[in-house]
Amino acid sequence: MITERTEEYLEAIYYLYERGEAATTTSVAKELKVAPASATQMLKKLAKQGYLKYVPYRGVTLTPKGEKIGKKVLRKHRVMEKFLSNLGLPKSRVHKDACELEHHIPDDLERVIHQRFEGERLLPPGAPSNVVPLTSLLDGQKGIVSFIGGGRGASQRLTDLGLTPRTEIKVVKSALFRGPLMVSVRGTTLAIGRGIAATVFVRVK
């Protein structure tokens, strides 16, 4: 049985990964709002259980086993956020409740809710959810915009430029050193900073 705390940690580390930030004791502790000392202790424990590799003063890398859990919990968190905000809950509660629910909701239920908001037919049970941030597409890969999770200003600007749900988008190339992405959408080419691109979720074909 994986504890909630374990899930929280793996989720936070995966989240840092996704944004391209280094996962160190400090950054993980900051992300989870815990004391660095207790983060250190927990990371050591997780390393022993085989979820991650921990090098003192350097940081952590997730093992495939840890990455799988981190990714899954983060996805559940996002689906629950979307679900709750659709119910009309205020933003302050959405995040808090999603943090709670992400540990309890069964995989198949999460998938059903997710697909309800995608407006699509159900995939066979057990199929992996194929919605990923735009940043995880390879150069030349295409996806269909699913939703945009970023701030209001940025997401308005993105939709204004044509990134509306169900639009096809292609990553042309990404700049070196985790720089911005060049994408093509509706016959135009756009450059999107990596931080913003990470809030655009696409369904991979």
Place this chain on the structure above:
Amino acid sequence: MSTAEKRPITIALAGNANVGKSVIFNYFTGLHQHIGNWPGKTVEKAEGTLHFKGHAVDVIDLPGIYSLSAFSIEERVSREYIAIQKPDIVINIVDASVLERNLFFTIQLLELETPMIMALNQMDVAKGKGITINIPQLQKSLGIPIIPTIATGGTGLDKLLGKAVKIAKGKKANPAKMRYGREIEEKISKVTKLVEKIPIKYPPRWVAIKLLEGDEEIRKIVGRIDQKIVSSAERYARDLERIHGELCSTIITSERYNVANKIARGSQRITPPRGPSLTERLDAVTTHPVMGYPILIGIMFLVLFTVFTVGGYLSGFFEDVMGPIRGAFGGEIGELIGEGVFGGLIAGIAIVLPFILPFYLILTLLEGSGYLPRAAFMTDNLMHRMGIHGKAFIPFILGYGCNVPACLGCRIMETERERTIAAFVVTLVPCAAVTVVVLGLVGAFVGIHWALALYLLNLVIIFILGRVAFKVLPGESMGLIMEMPPYRKPHVRSVLKETWMRVKDFVYIAFPLIIIGSVVLTGLKVGGLLEPIGNTLSPVTVGWLGLPAITGVLLVFGVLRKELTLVMLATLMATTNFATVLTPIQMIVFAIVVMYYIPCIATIAALVRELGWKKAAYITVFEIAFALLIGGIAFRLLTA
């Protein structure tokens, strides 16, 4: 009635960025333009006049935007102007080669229910991309007259103007009403009925749509009249969100794009040409992960080199020609006129203008060619570390030459917050004049490694202060979201005209300031106030910074031109061997203070131009305090 008594016809040009709007504006108005700011805003307002068949015509060039939401000042300025000032006609300029995205904006203009015609521009580019457009069909779908144009060649523009004036006079245009999905229309008409009952300057249907979208500004305006309308619109929006599972603003934006897509598909045929386009081939090299960077560095070097060789040459030329005027006046009043008024004027013409002119020319060229967005793309990550994004790269690099054009270049940033941070960071970059002081004093008398260390320290400080400004300043930071327009050959006439207008605009703002500053300083000198000033400042200069009292005067004069600090040091001390008057530590401290202590008067003028008086004053005061702080710390560390 004579034509002189008639009210001029007003035409507003509206469209996305990079569609050739400014080329058309320049064609219409020639040099009869005025570039200023919109009242109370730091958004550029370009206005021009012309005469057409006996009619006086005012042309307003609205900012290049993609939407009419309230998120950027440009968008707010544009929609307020169209809805409230009500130009006689709007010319929507559309890039025929990206029809769908442009129609998205057209649809929003139609929502504003303004008389409108369309210039279907860049027909040549569209043809190159294998796009043919059925104009009668498009005209039918939108209900507005459409004139195909190629602005860079002048094709179709006279016809466009004729048509615009004709419609503006007759006020006869019946744009098609755009209709969205059934359940959305239901809510729109319900809210429209409520809005129709209240007095509001915007079209009711448009207000209804904006309320459903949750537009902050419109909610406030309507809320002041009747809060109930806002809350019922909110309720309807929630209903829609439940049906669609998306934010209401997203639903409506998608809906507009659906309409745009349908119209575009119905009226254009695309047969893509074989092989990659010129842009694709150029992009493969210029944004290549390996080759892209040497190219970027090469281009930046070329820009700096050109600006400073041309600038240096022109500067020397003007100085030689105009310099003698300065001493041509005798007596105290004569000195005030000669040194003060003419000295300031000459400083403006001989020192500032020669660098501004080539800079603007190159900036406009780079803008027109489409390379700027590529440079921003390549450097976004680096610039992020100092709290700004890729677009600020060019102003940043230019800052090493002269802070003035660099500050003016910050206008390419989208949000006011980003513009402020970029301009602030740029004023911290040591310009050529500062380099003269650092190299001439520290480099020559203390050692070149100390000079380099000062530059390294400067970079560190820029990174830190940039990040601090990023954290402290309010407002949303957008990050990088920009269109990468195709590469194109810059249109020479437009580039020259735009350069000229920008230079003129700068002269109007900066020259009075430079001359006033110069007169005041000369007045102090003539009035024998220099020594008292030096003495007054001595607690700071001598007590805190450990410098000789004379440096107070130098620092005051440095506000005019920073290299003056060194020039005057030589004059006042009657020696160029500075080692005899300053200790190495004093030199370092002095150079540090000069580096940061205040943007020179021309830079302050540029800051005023871009950010307004208040922010310019904040930045100036902060930098004075910061320079004194760090100078004092350096003095104590070095003597410890």
